[in-house]
Amino acid sequence: MSAPLLSINNLTVVKDEVPILSGCSLTVPKGEVHVIVGQNGSGKSTLAATLAGKPGYQITQGSINYLGKDLLTMTPEVRAGEGIFLAFQYPVEIPGLSMIEFLRASTNAVRGYRGEASLEPLPFLDYVRSKLKVLKLGEQFLERSVNDGFSGGEKKRNEILQLLLLEPRLAILDETDSGLDADALRTVAQVIQELRSPEESFLIITHYAKLLSCLTVNRVHVMHQGKIACSGGTEIITDIERHGYAGLFASL
Amino acid sequence: MPQNEQEIIAKTTSKSYPFGFRSVIATEQAERGLNEAVIRFIAQKRDEPVWLLDWRLAAYRHWLTMNEPTWANVAYPQIDYQAMHYYAAPKQRQALNSLSEVDPAIRETFEKLGIPVFEQERLAGIAIDAVIDSVSVATSVHETLQNLGIVFCSLGEAVQKYPDLVRQYLGSVVPANDNFFAALNAAVMSDGTFVYIPTGVHCPIELSTYFRMNAANTGQFERTLIIAEADSYVSYLEGCTAPRREENQLHAAVVEIVALENAEVRYATVQNWYPGDEQGKGGVYNFVTKRGHCLGKRSKISWTQVETGAAITWKYPSVILEGDESEGAFYSVAVTTARQQADTGTKMIHLGKNTRSTVIAKSIAAGESRNTYRGLVKVGSKGEGAKNYSQCDSLLIGGKSSAHTFPTLESRQTKANVQHEATTSKISDEQLFYLNQRGIRTEDAVGLIVNGYCREVMSRLPMEFAVEAKKLLSLTLVGAVG
Amino acid sequence: MSTRQLKTQQKIAQPTIKKGVLVVPKNSRMELTEGAERPNQDQEYEDIVIETGGRLLHTVYKTPYKSRSVAIAANASYELRCLTVGEQQIVNNLTVELKGERAEAHIFILTATSGTSKLQERIHIIHRAPNCTSTVLHRAFASHESTVDFTGTISIAPQAKKSNAKLTSNGLLLSPHALIRTRPEFEILTSDVGCRHGATIGELDEAALFYMTSRGIDLMQAKRLLTVAFAKEILTGMPEGPAKNESTAALDYFLDHAYAV
Numbered sequence: 001m002s003a004p005l006l007s008i009n010n011l012t013v014v015k016d017e018v019p020i021l022s023g024c025s026l027t028v029p030k031g032e033v034h035v036i037v038g039q040n041g042s043g044k045s046t047l048a049a050t051l052a053g054k055p056g057y058q059i060t061q062g063s064i065n066y067l068g069k070d071l072l073t074m075t076p077e078v079r080a081g082e083g084i085f086l087a088f089q090y091p092v093e094i095p096g097l098s099m100i101e102f103l104r105a106s107t108n109a110v111r112g113y114r115g116e117a118s119l120e121p122l123p124f125l126d127y128v129r130s131k132l133k134v135l136k137l138g139e140q141f142l143e144r145s146v147n148d149g150f151s152g153g154e155k156k157r158n159e160i161l162q163l164l165l166l167e168p169r170l171a172i173l174d175e176t177d178s179g180l181d182a183d184a185l186r187t188v189a190q191v192i193q194e195l196r197s198p199e200e201s202f203l204i205i206t207h208y209a210k211l212l213s214c215l216t217v218n219r220v221h222v223m224h225q226g227k228i229a230c231s232g233g234t235e236i237i238t239d240i241e242r243h244g245y246a247g248l249f250a251s252l
Numbered sequence: 253m254p255q256n257e258q259e260i261i262a263k264t265t266s267k268s269y270p271f272g273f274r275s276v277i278a279t280e281q282a283e284r285g286l287n288e289a290v291i292r293f294i295a296q297k298r299d300e301p302v303w304l305l306d307w308r309l310a311a312y313r314h315w316l317t318m319n320e321p322t323w324a325n326v327a328y329p330q331i332d333y334q335a336m337h338y339y340a341a342p343k344q345r346q347a348l349n350s351l352s353e354v355d356p357a358i359r360e361t362f363e364k365l366g367i368p369v370f371e372q373e374r375l376a377g378i379a380i381d382a383v384i385d386s387v388s389v390a391t392s393v394h395e396t397l398q399n400l401g402i403v404f405c406s407l408g409e410a411v412q413k414y415p416d417l418v419r420q421y422l423g424s425v426v427p428a429n430d431n432f433f434a435a436l437n438a439a440v441m442s443d444g445t446f447v448y449i450p451t452g453v454h455c456p457i458e459l460s461t462y463f464r465m466n467a468a469n470t471g472q473f474e475r476t477l478i479i480a481e482a483d484s485y486v487s488y489l490e491g492c493t494a495p496r497r498e499e500n501q502l503h504a505a506v507v508e509i510v511a512l513e514n515a516e517v518r519y520a521t522v523q524n525w526y527p528g529d530e531q532g533k534g535g536v537y538n539f540v541t542k543r544g545h546c547l548g549k550r551s552k553i554s555w556t557q558v559e560t561g562a563a564i565t566w567k568y569p570s571v572i573l574e575g576d577e578s579e580g581a582f583y584s585v586a587v588t589t590a591r592q593q594a595d596t597g598t599k600m601i602h603l604g605k606n607t608r609s610t611v612i613a614k615s616i617a618a619g620e621s622r623n624t625y626r627g628l629v630k631v632g633s634k635g636e637g638a639k640n641y642s643q644c645d646s647l648l649i650g651g652k653s654s655a656h657t658f659p660t661l662e663s664r665q666t667k668a669n670v671q672h673e674a675t676t677s678k679i680s681d682e683q684l685f686y687l688n689q690r691g692i693r694t695e696d697a698v699g700l701i702v703n704g705y706c707r708e709v710m711s712r713l714p715m716e717f718a719v720e721a722k723k724l725l726s727l728t729l730v731g732a733v734g
Numbered sequence: 735m736s737t738r739q740l741k742t743q744q745k746i747a748q749p750t751i752k753k754g755v756l757v758v759p760k761n762s763r764m765e766l767t768e769g770a771e772r773p774n775q776d777q778e779y780e781d782i783v784i785e786t787g788g789r790l791l792h793t794v795y796k797t798p799y800k801s802r803s804v805a806i807a808a809n810a811s812y813e814l815r816c817l818t819v820g821e822q823q824i825v826n827n828l829t830v831e832l833k834g835e836r837a838e839a840h841i842f843i844l845t846a847t848s849g850t851s852k853l854q855e856r857i858h859i860i861h862r863a864p865n866c867t868s869t870v871l872h873r874a875f876a877s878h879e880s881t882v883d884f885t886g887t888i889s890i891a892p893q894a895k896k897s898n899a900k901l902t903s904n905g906l907l908l909s910p911h912a913l914i915r916t917r918p919e920f921e922i923l924t925s926d927v928g929c930r931h932g933a934t935i936g937e938l939d940e941a942a943l944f945y946m947t948s949r950g951i952d953l954m955q956a957k958r959l960l961t962v963a964f965a966k967e968i969l970t971g972m973p974e975g976p977a978k979n980e981s982t983a984a985l986d987y988f989l990d991h992a993y994a995v
Contacts, residue, residue, distance in 0.1 A: 052685075052689050053688070053689075054685055055681065055685065056681075075688070076685060076688035076689050077688045077689075077691050077692060077693050077694075079689075080688070080689055080690055080691035081691055085689075086689050088686065088689075091686065092680070092682040092683050092686045094683050094686070094687075094701060094704065095704070095705075096701070096704030096705040096706075096707055097700055097701055097703075097704030097705075098704065098707070101700065101704070102687075102690075102700065105687075105692055105696065105700055106687070106690035106691050106692055109690070109691035109692045109693070109696070110690075110691035113691060145704065162690060166690070166691070631935075633910065633911075646920070646922065648922065648924070648925030649925065650925065651892075651924060651925050651926070652892075653925070654921070654922060654923045655920065655922045656919070656920060656921045656922070657918075657919060657920040657931075658917065658919045659917065659918060659919070659933070660915065660916075660917045661905075661914075661915065661916045661917070661933055661935050662913070662914070662915040662916075662935075663905070663907060663913070663914055663915075663935040664907070664910075664911075664912070664913050665907065665910070666907040666908065666909065666910055666912075666937055667937055668907075668935070668936065668937070669934070669935075669936040669937065670933075670934060670935040670936065671932075671933070671934045671936070672918065672931075672932065672933045672934070673930075673931070673932045673933075674918065674920060674929075674930065674931050674932070675929065675930045676920060676922050676927060676928075676929040676930075677928070678925035678926060678927070
């Protein structure tokens with residue numbers, strides 16, 4: 001068995017002096033799709049933020065091992081270069097910065113880190129076009145300012161577009177499915193299925209079973225009070241749907 | 253903001269000036285100080301006609317009665333007007349017949365600046381007139397311009413060759429008694445640029461002038477006069493650099509534009525004067541009066557500026573919209589870093605009927621700088637149908653800088669529409685983290701966001717210079733320059 | 735300044751005036767309306783202090799407030815509606831300081847000048863503490879040969895992070911000899927803020943006028959309706975009572991005589 005892609009060990013994360021993750025441990029092997037569910041406040045988004053390196057969080061205990069390296073010493077842009085991608089739950093707006101310029105800067109930054117050549121504007125445009133098609137987005141999308149005036153669904157599709165362009169090894173989707181209609185959901189699920197490879201893993205944070213019904217999921221984790229309370233197969237989701245979280249925790 | 257991010261921001265907004273080298277060129281200077289004798293010396297050196305000397309002297313006498321304005325939101329130590337040299341011309345060895353005869357030291361300076369004055373091949377698209385200190389050193393005269401009857405020469409030359417034109421329009425837009433610095437300029441004006449576009453002519457190339465302030469303790473008092481006859485068009489670019497100095501240098505320039513019926517003049521400035529060191533010492537004091545007169549019906553004048561330098565900037569390019577249906581525009585990006593101070597803005601005066609004005613001003617204040625926008629939009633009682641739209645936005649970076657906006661809207665016309673909007677914002681941590689997560693380093697992220705913020709203004713610059721201006725903007729704010 | 739009515743609502747202590755300072759005590763709520771009555775010596779005040787958690791709903795009409803300052807403590811709020819209608823020479827100067835966290839100020843000003851009035855109005859909102867919110871809505875009509883000169887300044891001190899300030903000034907010139915001058919100003923000394931100001935001086939919307947006349951409404955009536963709509967936003971929040979009635983009547987009178995053309 002090859003070394004896991006990601007290994008979180010006994011992690012405690014504090015924000016504004018309040019511990020949000022307490023002794024959280026999680027392992028994600030290469031090439032797998034893992035799902036994280038949990039009630040609001042269980043620490044799901046904090047886990048995602050910590051993996052991406054968001055400022056404002058103090059790690060007071062534990063470690064994160066990624067591809068055999070210590071993730072916590074890497075800045076966010078270095079983590080991106082190393083292949084970590086976070087699809088934000090609430091993507092921020094950057095008025096004035098055009099999508100095409102942003103996408104090119106980001107793609108070339110990550111390619112540069114990996115020692116690949118930068119893409120010139122025209123070849124890059126072709127590259128983006130192919131990805132736009134997959135997500136059924138028109139080209140005028142590229143002229144708009146990043147997330148500025150985007151509907152909720154457009155913002156989420158923008159995140160997935162970037163996922164397609166940056167080809168990460170670990171894609172963390174923070175409630176990407178909320179705000180998507182059935183069609184968009186199916187498209188996203190297709191994208192994930194097609195991106196699956198022995199080298200790529202997904203960590204999907206979600207509330208909804210809908211997305212998961214279109215995907216092959218390797219493992220489901222339930223977060224509760226800042227740590228993984230239990231892990232198993234998709235039967236956990238069914239359990240929660242039937243008995244609620246209370247029911248699930250009672251049976252533990 | 254976490255400590256390391258604060259450090260990055262502090263580092264990216266400190267400035268390192270790439271043009272701070274000094275050229276050793278033999279110059280001839282007037283004695284220090286300002287008095288009638290110095291003015292006569294200047295007029296004599298430039299071989300000026302009597303009417304011009306009289307004009308200078310009248311302006312000087314008026315200047316003596318005026319007080320330096322103190323209301324600008326900038327603070328600077330007293331300027332000692334008697335301590336400066338008001339004339340400095342690089343010594344030429346002989347009369348020039350061709351460009352290759354110009355003083356090698358001068359040519360070298362321009363090469364260091366990367367200005368292709370003396371390379372004919374690169375002049376295909378741009379005609380350049382270069383000014384070192386007070387005298388236009390060389391003007392590359394382009395055949396095309398000559399054939400179209402376009403005059404593009406130094407003001408000194410225009411006074412000799414086209415005295416009637418100069419006399420008719422000089423001081424017609426900015427009279428000598430307009431303000432303190434305009435009076436000073438009129439008295440001691442050094443050389444500058446003269447542009448004349450005849451009726452119906454569309455100038456096919458960008459006209460450009462580069463300035464350098466080379467000698468220590470010289471103020472620079474260039475004067476530019478642009479006349480666009482009916483149905484003509486010209487696009488003009490002014491770009492400036494200055495070497496590092498310990499003392500501050502004074503720059504009190506005047507630009508006058510006259511646009512006749514249906515003419516259009518676009519004036520763009522990309523300015524990168526030396527801003528002073530981290531403590532604000534030794535930079536350039538940039539006090540400029542720039543005014544356009546839309547004299548004819550349907551005439552258009554637009555000012556576009558990207559300002560990233562000068563220790564202290566005080567300038568308000570204005571447009572007087574006298575002709576019916578005339579249009580004025582002001583597009584500006586003003587960046588201040590370290591301890592710079594800028595007090596800048598525009599005045600749009602709507603006098604005629606159905607006139608329009610557009611103001612888009614973006615200020616970016618980083619370091620401990622102070623960035624002030626001051627604007628005036630005035631609609632006179634005869635300005636029926638006037639329409640104005642102004643958008644003034646401030647972007648603050650780092651937490652120690654400040655932005656001030658003081659617009660004044662004034663209207664005496666029931667059938668006019670004046671609209672002003674202003675916002676202040678900052679580059680948020682969320683935005684920086686979003687870009688970081690996409691692999692982009694914070695320094696580059698700041699550059700991307702700032703350039704996006706200024707997009708509307710940058711798009712108004714002639715293409716060749718837009719690229720340079722964007723780079724300049726990024727360099728000013730992103731990492732150490734050079 | 736005179737107080738016409740010191741109307742107090744339940745759950746508040748009586749307002750106190752000490753040495754020219756009106757105090758709204760902690761966690762109390764007060765409604766204050768000022769008209770043009772003769773002042774009562776011991777009820778004069780030039781400064782208002784709203785203590786922590788206090789709320790003051792203030793209406794000033796038919797009378798200039800000349801020079802006044804308002805200091806708002808943490809979690810307190812100040813809502814002012816100020817109406818100046820008619821022919822007067824006035825200089826009004828109001829300074830509002832948000833001194834404690836989460837303080838709020840909402841200022842609504844409606845001025846309608848006629849004859850040869852000159853009205854100079856200065857509002858200065860100063861944010862001195864974090865997380866405060868201020869809004870200023872200024873609407874002005876100037877008819878006949880009158881002048882409205884409005885300056886609205888928002889200052890944000892360095893420690894006032896996450897301030898939220900908005901200022902809007904809209905002017906309507908109703909006659910060719912009137913003048914409106916408006917200066918919306920910012921002095922921002924910290925980056926962590928959201929500030930916005932907008933100002934317009936214009937005329938009634940042509941499209942809206944045409945729409946109404948095409949539906950058979952007489953032009954003068956249409957202008958009147960639009961003008962009233964212009965003022966409505968300020969009047970809407972006014973508490974019911976004599977102040978509101980009088981203001982509405984004064985505005986009606988103004989509009990009847992406003993259009994010089």
